[in-house]
Amino acid sequence: MINHHKSSPLALEREANDTNTRVLAIESSCDETSCAVVNDLWVESNVIASQVQTHAKFGGIVPEIASRYHLDAIVPVVREALEQANVTFDAIDAIAVTHGPGLAGALLVGIQMARGLALALDKPLYGIHHLEGHLVSACLGDEQQHPILFEPHIALVVSGGHTELIEVKKLGQYRILGATRDDAAGEAFDKVAKMLGLGYPGGPVIDRLAEAGDSQAFEFPRAMLRQQNFEFSFSGLKTAVAMHLDQHGQPQSHQHLCDICAAFQAAVVDVLVNKACMAVKKTKSQSLHVVGGVAANSGLRAGVMAAAQIHNFTATMAPLRYCGDNAAMIAGAAALRIKAGFYPLVEMQPSIPLDDPSLWLSQ
Ligand code: KG4
Numbered sequence: 001m002i003n004h005h006k007s008s009p010l011a012l013e014r015e016a017n018d019t020n021t022r023v024l025a026i027e028s029s030c031d032e033t034s035c036a037v038v039n040d041l042w043v044e045s046n047v048i049a050s051q052v053q054t055h056a057k058f059g060g061i062v063p064e065i066a067s068r069y070h071l072d073a074i075v076p077v078v079r080e081a082l083e084q085a086n087v088t089f090d091a092i093d094a095i096a097v098t099h100g101p102g103l104a105g106a107l108l109v110g111i112q113m114a115r116g117l118a119l120a121l122d123k124p125l126y127g128i129h130h131l132e133g134h135l136v137s138a139c140l141g142d143e144q145q146h147p148i149l150f151e152p153h154i155a156l157v158v159s160g161g162h163t164e165l166i167e168v169k170k171l172g173q174y175r176i177l178g179a180t181r182d183d184a185a186g187e188a189f190d191k192v193a194k195m196l197g198l199g200y201p202g203g204p205v206i207d208r209l210a211e212a213g214d215s216q217a218f219e220f221p222r223a224m225l226r227q228q229n230f231e232f233s234f235s236g237l238k239t240a241v242a243m244h245l246d247q248h249g250q251p252q253s254h255q256h257l258c259d260i261c262a263a264f265q266a267a268v269v270d271v272l273v274n275k276a277c278m279a280v281k282k283t284k285s286q287s288l289h290v291v292g293g294v295a296a297n298s299g300l301r302a303g304v305m306a307a308a309q310i311h312n313f314t315a316t317m318a319p320l321r322y323c324g325d326n327a328a329m330i331a332g333a334a335a336l337r338i339k340a341g342f343y344p345l346v347e348m349q350p351s352i353p354l355d356d357p358s359l360w361l362s363q
Pocket residue numbers: 030158159160161162185186187189190201202203204207292293294295296297298323324325
């Protein structure tokens with residue numbers, strides 16, 4: 001089943017296990033066209049064609065443009081993923097695709113491609129929930145690190161579309177402890193960056209500028225921090241930054257800009273870290289995973305690691321290369337599903353919640 005030729009110690013260890021399942025997966029739910037080949041949780045290739053530059057000039061994602069771009073990118077991306085993994089279709093055991101949630105027109109491109117491949121190659125086809133993919137992203141391994149087991153944990157999912165605390169009981173069984181009432185954390189980064197004229201996406205730029213700023217230069221609100229629930233709200237924080245700009249005008253110096261970024265980021269990180277710790281404590285969990293695009297944030301990574309030391313739990317941050325949307329996490333989730341005996345199933349679900357019973361009933 002395995003004809004992968006790589007000679008690193010990690011690759012040899014992977015090849016020694018002939019019960020592995022090799023999955024080719026496609027992710028096209030938003031503005032990244034991605035295809036990956038994953039052998040159990042070992043990533044063999046993970047190709048991502050990002051449309052971010054295309055959407056940057058509109059200040060956000062334009063769904064029609066996203067679908068058209070996916071159509072152009074999908075075939076070369078699949079070819080490249082096979083090439084980088086150094087395998088042919090013969091070595092693939094199953095096909096997987098993100099079936100939701102996401103932009104309908106964007107999802108459709110990935111799903112149709114995956115359906116075509118599964119039919120032509122006579123392989124099973126697994127539809128994967130996008131957030132289940134993010135949950136698995138923290139467990140992926142590659143030439144740089146060993147995969148880790150997907151065991152019960154608390155997950156903080158923070159991306160452009162989601163801010164959720166989830167109790168992961170086992171694969172497919174998730175309890176949503178709380179979510180944002182308004183903007184997602186990544187959305188807040190993007191909107192504040194837009195106000196400051198920093199372009200889209202805002203997270204990475206704010207993160208970089210915050211490094212040179214003083215997080216205590218301004219006091220921005222930490223909404224719902226003291227409330228004993230797992231809900232979030234970031235729209236008030238966004239308004240506070242807008243009011244600051246109304247009063248003081250656009251930053252007159254680079255230092256002022258860096259200070260605003262640092263103070264804003266500290267407010268987001270404070271709430272995320274505190275609520276995540278509260279969730280770990282309340283559920284008596286030993287382990288926290290942080291995943292999604294915002295998990296790349298250096299302030300959040302440092303804050304979570306420090307809190308884990310103080311409160312004595314294990315924190316696992318998704319590797320930086322798997323924080324943003326990618327197909328490796330979708331393939332990893334499918335490999336776990338195959339091992340756990342779930343049925344192959346694919347149906348487009350643009351707004352399916354993570355606790356939908358269909359995610360665990362197909363076993
Ligand atoms: O997971 P992702 O790639 O796509 C979604 O599923 O939404 O997340 C994208 C989001 C964007 O809002 C982006 O600004 C944010 O992740 N992001 C960051 C950082 N890198 C990306 N936010 C804060 N700090 C970062 N370093």
